[in-house]
Each structure stands twice: as C-alpha cells, then as structure tokens.
Amino acid sequence: MAEPSGGVHVTDVTKNSVGAKSEPNELVQPDIAGGSRGDEIIIPVYWNIARTLGKRLVELAFLLFVISTVLFFALRLTGDPAAVLAGETGDAEQLALIRAQYGLDKPIIIQYLIFLGKVAVLDFGTSLANAQDALGLVLERLPTSFTLVIIAFSANLIVAIPLGAWLGGRPDQRLRKGASTMVFIAQGIPGYITGLILIQIFAVELRWLPSIGNQGPLSWLMPAFTLASFQAPQVIRVISANVAEAMREDYIRTARANGAGFQTLLWRHALKNAMLGATALIGTQVAFLLSGSIITEVIFAWPGLGRLLVTSVQTLDFPVVQAAVFMISIFVYTAITLTDIVFLFIDPRLRRQRA
Amino acid sequence: MSIVEEVAPSASPVPETGERVLRVNDLVVEFPRPDRSGFRAVNGVDIELRRGETLGIVGESGSGKTMIALSLLGIVPLPGKIIEGTISLRGRRIDNLPPREIRKVRGNDIGIVFQDPMTGLNPVRTVGSQLMESALRHNNLSRREAEERAFKALDDVGIPAARERLKAYPHELSGGLRQRVMIALALINHPSVIVADEPTTALDATIQAQILDLFRLRLARSTMILITHDLGVAAEICDRIAVMYAGRIVETGTIEDVLSNPRHPYTVGLLAAVPKFDVRRPKLVPIPGQPPTADDVVRGCAFSPRCSFATPECEERPLLEDRGGRPVACWHPRGSGV
Numbered sequence: 131m132a133e134p135s136g137g138v139h140v141t142d143v144t145k146n147s148v149g150a151k152s153e154p155n156e157l158v159q160p161d162i163a164g165g166s167r168g169d170e171i172i173i174p175v176y177w178n179i180a181r182t183l184g185k186r187l188v189e190l191a192f193l194l195f196v197i198s199t200v201l202f203f204a205l206r207l208t209g210d211p212a213a214v215l216a217g218e219t220g221d222a223e224q225l226a227l228i229r230a231q232y233g234l235d236k237p238i239i240i241q242y243l244i245f246l247g248k249v250a251v252l253d254f255g256t257s258l259a260n261a262q263d264a265l266g267l268v269l270e271r272l273p274t275s276f277t278l279v280i281i282a283f284s285a286n287l288i289v290a291i292p293l294g295a296w297l298g299g300r301p302d303q304r305l306r307k308g309a310s311t312m313v314f315i316a317q318g319i320p321g322y323i324t325g326l327i328l329i330q331i332f333a334v335e336l337r338w339l340p341s342i343g344n345q346g347p348l349s350w351l352m353p354a355f356t357l358a359s360f361q362a363p364q365v366i367r368v369i370s371a372n373v374a375e376a377m378r379e380d381y382i383r384t385a386r387a388n389g390a391g392f393q394t395l396l397w398r399h400a401l402k403n404a405m406l407g408a409t410a411l412i413g414t415q416v417a418f419l420l421s422g423s424i425i426t427e428v429i430f431a432w433p434g435l436g437r438l439l440v441t442s443v444q445t446l447d448f449p450v451v452q453a454a455v456f457m458i459s460i461f462v463y464t465a466i467t468l469t470d471i472v473f474l475f476i477d478p479r480l481r482r483q484r485a
Numbered sequence: 486m487s488i489v490e491e492v493a494p495s496a497s498p499v500p501e502t503g504e505r506v507l508r509v510n511d512l513v514v515e516f517p518r519p520d521r522s523g524f525r526a527v528n529g530v531d532i533e534l535r536r537g538e539t540l541g542i543v544g545e546s547g548s549g550k551t552m553i554a555l556s557l558l559g560i561v562p563l564p565g566k567i568i569e570g571t572i573s574l575r576g577r578r579i580d581n582l583p584p585r586e587i588r589k590v591r592g593n594d595i596g597i598v599f600q601d602p603m604t605g606l607n608p609v610r611t612v613g614s615q616l617m618e619s620a621l622r623h624n625n626l627s628r629r630e631a632e633e634r635a636f637k638a639l640d641d642v643g644i645p646a647a648r649e650r651l652k653a654y655p656h657e658l659s660g661g662l663r664q665r666v667m668i669a670l671a672l673i674n675h676p677s678v679i680v681a682d683e684p685t686t687a688l689d690a691t692i693q694a695q696i697l698d699l700f701r702l703r704l705a706r707s708t709m710i711l712i713t714h715d716l717g718v719a720a721e722i723c724d725r726i727a728v729m730y731a732g733r734i735v736e737t738g739t740i741e742d743v744l745s746n747p748r749h750p751y752t753v754g755l756l757a758a759v760p761k762f763d764v765r766r767p768k769l770v771p772i773p774g775q776p777p778t779a780d781d782v783v784r785g786c787a788f789s790p791r792c793s794f795a796t797p798e799c800e801e802r803p804l805l806e807d808r809g810g811r812p813v814a815c816w817h818p819r820g821s822g823v
C-alpha cells in the first residue's frame with residue numbers, strides 16, 4: 131500500500147536526518163547501538179483514507195453509469211413504457227400521443243442520452259404508476275428500510291461477535307461443539323422459512339406480534355430477526371474460526387506467560403485480531419442488507435425500499451426501478467468504503483508502515 | 486530502580502553459596518501417545534539456580550529445553566503435562582498452585598523471553614499497551630504510573646526514543662528492537678528469575694551481537710536460565726551449564742569445566758563439531774545420527790546408538806551422578822576426572 135510518492139520521500143529525508151543526529155548517542159552507549167535504524171515511515175491515516183475515498187468515488191461513478199445503462203436497455207427490451215402508461219384500454223392514437231409526450235418516439239440512442247443527462251442530475255422522472263417523483267418515492271422508503279437494516283445489523287453484531295468469540299475460545303469443549311453445530315444448521319435455513327415460521331408462531335398462534343407492516347417497535351422484531359438470522363451465523367462462524375486460530379498464536383503464549391487469564395487472552399488479545407478477518411465479511415453483509423432485505427420485506431409486507439423495488443418491477447414502473455437501484459448501489463458502495471476505512475483503523479499494519 | 490542491574494561485566498564471581506532461588510526436582514513432562522505410554526519430552530530433570538547465577542541449558546533441537554522453560558511457568562502446551570516432579574521458587578512450591586496463584590507468578594516472579602520476537606507480540610496492540618497490561622496486572626498502579634514503568638522498561642533495555650516507542654505497533658519496529666521489547670516485557674515486574682529461550686536465534690548476526698551484549702553487560706548479575714544452541718553464547722554469559730539430551734541432563738558443571746574438559750561423549754561431540762577456525766564462536770554442529778524421536782523406544786542410555794564408546798553396559802541407563810568431580814550421566818566418561 132505504501133508505494134513511494136512525493137510526500138513519502140519528504141518524510142524519508144526528515145527521518146534520515148533524525149537518524150544522523152542520534153549517532154553520537156550511539157557512540158556513547160555502544161552496547162546498545164543499532165536500536166534506531168531511522169528507516170521508519172509513518173503514513174498518516176487520513177492520507178490513506180483520502181486515497182480510499184477517491185478510489186471508491188471513481189469506481190462508484192463508473193458503476194452507476196454501467197448500471198443505469200444496463201437497466202435502461204434491459205427495461206426497454208422487456209416492455210413498452212407507453213403501453214404501461216396507456217393502460218389496457220389504450221388505442222394506437224393514445225399510444226402515439228403518450229410516446230410524443232414522454233419523448234418515446236425519438237431514436238433509442240437519443241432517448242438514452244437524454245436519460246443519462248437527467249440521471250446525472252438525479253432526475254429519474256416520475257413514477258408511471260402515480261406520477262409522483264420517482265426519486266422522492268425511493269427516498270420516502272429509505273428510513274423504513276434503514277430501521278430494519280440498522281436493527282438487524284446491530285442485533286447481528288451484538289449477538290454474533292461475543293458468541294463467535296466464546297465458541298472460538300475453546301472449540302474443543304463439548305457444549306461449544308454443540309452450539310457450533312447449531313450455528314452451522316441455522317446458516318442453512320433460508321430467510322423466508324425463518325420468516326414464515328416466526329409469523330406462524332408469534333403472529334398466528336400466540337398473537338403476540340403483528341405479522342405485517344410497520345406498526346411501531348413490536349412489528350420490527352420479526353423482520354429484523356429474520357434478516358439477522360441468515361447473516362449472524364456467518365459472522366459467528368468466521369469469528370469463532372479466527373479466534374480459535376488466534377488463540378494458538380505466539381503472542382497468546384507471551385501474554386499467558388505474563389499472567390494473562392483466559393478472559394484477557396480471549397477478549398483483549400485474540401478477538402481484536404479475529405475482527406480483522408471478520409470485518410470484510412461484516413462490511414459485505416451491510417452492503418447487501420438493503421438489497422438482501424427484499425425477501426424479508428415482501429414476507430412481512432414491510433413498506434421499505436425492497437418491496438417498492440419488487441412492485442415497481444412487476445408494474446414495469448421504470449423510473450422508480452432506476453431510482454431504487456441507483457440508491458441501493460450508492461448504499462452498497464458506501465458500506466464497502468466504510469469497511470475499508472474501518473480496516474485502516476483497526477489494522478495498524480495498514481495504517482502505518484515500515485519502509 | 487532500574488530493572489536491569491548495572492554491573493561491570495568482569496566483576497561477577499560465581500556465587501556458589503548464594504541463596505537458592507529456584508529448585509526443580511525430577512521434572513517429567515509427558516505428551517500422551519495414542520496407543521502406548523506417553524512421550525517424555527522432559528524426563529527427570531533437576532535444576533538448582535542460585536541468586537545472581539546464570540545457568541545455560543544447551544542441547545539439540547527437541548531435547549526438551551523449551552518444555553523445561555514452559556514448565557516453570559505452568560504453561561506446557563496441551564496435551565503435554567507435568568506428570569512428576571516439583572518446582573520451588575524461593576522455597577515455595579509453584580508446580581501445584583491453583584490457576585489464580587500461578588498467574589501471579591507468571592511475568593511477576595518469573596519473566597520469560599521467547600525466541601521469536603516477530604510473532605511473540607500482539608500485532609494489533611501497541612508495545613506500550615502490552616507492557617502496561619503486565620505492569621498493571623501485577624502491581625497496584627495507576628495508568629500513568631504503569632506508563633511510566635513501561636517507558637522505563639523500554640529505556641532500560643536500550644531502546645532509543647522509548648517514550649515514542651510506547652505508541653508503536655510491533656510491525657513498526659525492527660527485529661532487534663522487538664526482541665528488546667520482549668526482554669522489557671519479561672523484566673518489567675522485576676522478576677526474581679529470568680528465563681530466556683534462545684533469545685537471539687531468530688535474529689541476524691549483527692543484531693544477535695547487540696542483544697547478547699545486553700545480556701552480557703546489563704543482565705550479568707541476574708538470576709537467569711539461558712537456553713541456547715550456541716556454545717559461544719553460553720561461554721560468554723553463563724556461569725554454569727547443563728547439557729541436555731533426549732529430555733535428560735547428561736552433564737553439568739561450571740562453564741569453564743564443561744567447555745575445557747567435556748566428559749559426556751555427547752558434549753565431546755558437540756565441542757568437536759565446533760569449527761577450529763572460530764573457537765571464539767563455537768556453534769552446535771550436528772553429530773552423526775539422529776536423536777531419538779517421539780516414536781522411538783529408548784532403552785538404557787539414549788545417546789548410545791550414536792556413541793562411539795558404547796558398550797553392552799550402556800543398555801542400562803547411567804544416572805547423572807558425580808563421576809570424578811562433576812555430574813555426568815555416562816558409564817564411560819571422557820576427559821579427566823579430578
């Protein structure tokens with residue numbers, strides 16, 4: 131990561147002069163010479179963050195361009211927006227009128243360029259279904275979706291990280307072996323099954339929880355659990371495997387040799403190292419929570435972005451589909467970028483570097 | 486107070502009568518084997534360490550040196566176990582302490598330096614936090630005091646700019662500096678016994694010399710067990726030396742006696758293998774043949790299959806006893822008795 135650049139060279143020079151100054155000191159104490167080698171380059175963390183952000187922004191712009199293009203042509207191939215607008219009763223005259231009104235009579239390439247121009251200023255047009263602003267519709271749904279995503283994600287972390295660490299601490303113990311097996315099985319259960327089982331038990335049989343819609347905190351429980359239930363097992367397994375591996379490392383032996391007890395070894399020494407490997411997974415999970423919540427939102431009739439996307443695709447409401455996919459892409463990229471930045475903070479080896 | 490006692494290098498007469506700090510009696514460390522009796526990585530070892538004395542333990546790879554070191558702290562890796570013997574530190578048994586008590590000994594009464602400084606420090610925690618963790622655990626200190634002590638510890642082992650190094654992560658330090666950090670970590674609580682398990686083996690030659698100087702000049706008066714492959718290192722630093730073979734001590738004595746008048750054929754072999762052109766820096770060079778492995782059944786003297794002086798008598802195991810002035814475990818000791 132630390133390929134030389136102008137800035138680094140400047141640092142290098144300063145470091146060398148510091149090294150030179152310390153030489154007389156080494157002559158005074160020849161027995162401890164060689165400690166300072168004056169060859170360390172500290173790269174400030176913001177430099178790395180700026181680099182990461184810049185790289186991701188360029189990638190995101192390119193990605194959005196590609197996605198918009200693909201969606202534009204894919205949607206045009208699968209249906210005729212004019213027909214959707216005209217409804218089932220529309221005759222040829224009406225269709226022609228609508229085409230002219232929406233510019234659908236122009237050559238497809240011109241339409242595409244106009245479309246791109248509008249996307250560039252975040253103008254996706256109005257919903258074909260109810261003439262509302264497409265982006266507005268999407269943004270309106272975001273908070274509802276985010277509620278679900280944030281609850282699911284927090285539950286995931288709060289449960290999965292400690293449980294994973296606990297399982298990985300002594301993987302040979304019988305109790306933990308049993309728990310690991312259950313985690314493994316849980317991972318194989320599809321989300322919609324979990325959702326349906328939950329509805330059957332808590333909404334239909336016990337009537338404790340509302341089964342559909344967003345009706346306040348109680349109604350968040352089941353969809354959030356469903357969403358978390360197929361992500362948490364992955365995190366648990368990665369953390370426990372990483373913790374188990376970390377517990378065999380030399381630095382654990384060092385800490386033990388200095389009197390650290392099991393809990394210290396586990397939580398203060400092994401877990402942080404284990405988190406390095408799990409961060410990539412967790413980041414990816416966040417990225418796909420929003421899009422992955424589609425099934426959950428459908429099952430629980432959750433008025434979020436996922437369900438909006440499904441309905442819009444079904445009704446060929448192109449502007450809304452475009453806007454929704456656009457927002458999801460931005461969200462995914464934001465999550466991935468945040469993960470990169472979190473990495474820079476938790477792994478000192480990425481942050482600063484010896485040269 | 487400095488954690489390393491400053492002392493002129495030559496002014497260290499062997500304290501024959503110093504207080505006995507550490508005593509190991511008939512230590513046996515066993516690793517279970519699936520279908521037969523366990524493999525004894527350490528097989529009946531006695532050690533006595535007096536205040537201010539440095540005992541060297543030398544021997545080929547696999548002879549059980551590290552297991553002895555780990556036994557002292559009660560951290561023999563599973564499934565290995567101490568199955569016999571006693572370990573006493575200043576008259577107090579420490580081999581049978583409950584977990585809570587033995588943890589107070591680790592890093593506090595006995596400090597250990599491991600071989601590989603590259604992997605021995607936690608990569609995601611700063612040097613300072615690792616030092617402070619140990620200082621805080623064993624002493625009633627504020628965070629500030631602990632930080633001060635960590636700084637002192639780094640400074641004492643000759644780390645330049647110690648204050649800034651507290652904030653450094655291990656990967657930001659060179660191998661030599663990291664080993665100094667490991668030494669500082671072992672010394673931070675002023676342990677009464679220091680164990681150094683091949684502290685220079687993983688370093689390149691020039692850095693080795695610097696770390697050795699640290700031991701030779703700064704730790705000369707410490708009560709220490711130094712495990713090494715390098716007879717030259719032992720000659721420079723140790724007062725006494727114990728030669729190990731296949732889990733047992735086969736010869737022991739003052740460093741001068743053993744090096745100038747080796748009596749066990751294995752020791753003779755070790756010294757004979759030293760290149761003549763570099764007598765100052767004799768290194769262990771392999772002797773023909775292989776030491777017994779965990780799969781071998783050892784009867785009698787474990788060295789006899791490789792020994793050119795072996796006789797049928799050697800099928801019975803010779804005890805480590807005084808044979809002409811010095812303890813040797815051999816029926817046919819070489820050199821001259823007194």
Ligand SMILES: Nc1ncnc2c1ncn2[C@@H]1O[C@H](COP(=O)(O)OP(=O)(O)OP(=O)(O)O)[C@@H](O)[C@H]1O
Nearest residue numbers: 516526545546547548549550551552553563564779
């Ligand atoms: N987990 C284990 N299971 C079985 N045997 C083991 C295990 N760990 C160590 N041993 C055995 O214990 C014996 C002593 O090992 P030890 O590490 O003490 O040797 P050593 O003298 O320190 O060697 P080296 O010079 O290579 O460090 C070795 O023969 C090794 O095979």
Ligand SMILES: [Mg+2]
Nearest residue numbers: 550551552682
């Ligand atoms: Mg060893």
